[in-house]
Amino acid sequence: MKESIPDTLKLSAADKEEQYVHQVYNKIASHFSDTRFKPWPVIERYLRGLPSGSIGTDIGCGNGKYLGVRTGDVFIIGTDRSESLVDICSQRQFECMVSDGLDLPYRADAFDFSISIAVIHHFSSSERRAKAVSEILRVVRSGGTVLIFAWALEQNGRRKFDLSNQDVLVPWVVPGFRTHKGETLDNNDQKQVAVDKVFHRYYHLFREGELPALLQQVGGCEIIESGYDKDNWYVIARKF
Amino acid sequence: MRLITHNMLKCHVKNCTDPDKQFPLRFKDVQLEQIEADRNDEFLVRMLPRIDWAALLKTAKELNIELPDKVPESPADDGEFLSTLHTVILETHVKDGSMVCDGCGHEYKITNGIPNMLLAEHEI
């Protein structure tokens, strides 16, 4: 099964995210990281436009793809819920920590900017997505900016989704994942064979307009840019 | 973890709300390491308003690191100050140990330079 499937799981929001987001990222971390190296243009432009001396945070930083874009004159602290991904950031000498996006460990108004790239779609209720956005804004000073990306429902690239269903389980295929197979192959005593392994991650796919509306609902900021890029809806907002 | 990062951290346990005790977190049994980094004076001068100086001073004292009591009036012209600042906040790394909240007693562990800021269910 390599197609997305509708989310009909009878689980609490926290349990769903634990099983279909956190545990999956810990398992696929190294393969995920190998596929994530090229910065997306809108994000690179945003980071390159920050004044020298800015301090910020990347919430849900993954393998640290954006942590090194401005090494030396902009300081970025990465946080991620996945210990395996934070380990990868640390090995790359990036500043990072393990933390939950619903409840950031930073003082209010600490940073000049915050980015959160393809993260808030993993929260499985509208209340939790609003809480994540309010945390992203809370840690930024008045006048500071935030950049948020979330997967679009209306993707027109290699992934296509049923427009009537925003909550889905999306497969991640790890080629040749090492696993034990109970049978012996011809002339081969080796029981460990490489087969493709499929993991499913929970996504709430954002409709056009939903992301700016979410920021307006949370409040305390003005949207200065919004659009579509790389299969995601994105917004840049300034905190009042 | 560098000391600049520690200056941003605050205890976030649900019922821990005394602002004087949640921040800064107190280091306990920490192992420090100095790792050289290129110094960028423009970066240092511009980021200075983001640093909570009183908190940094308190933390530095706990670690027996010398820092001036006050930020000089024109830091851009004070090479010695900038050099000290650079060494303290960007080159001083905490390798292992923990950070304790004086408000609620929560201990945040640091392992291989990585703080774990996750809370238990009942603390959220």
Ligand SMILES: [Zn+2]
């Ligand atoms: Zn506390």
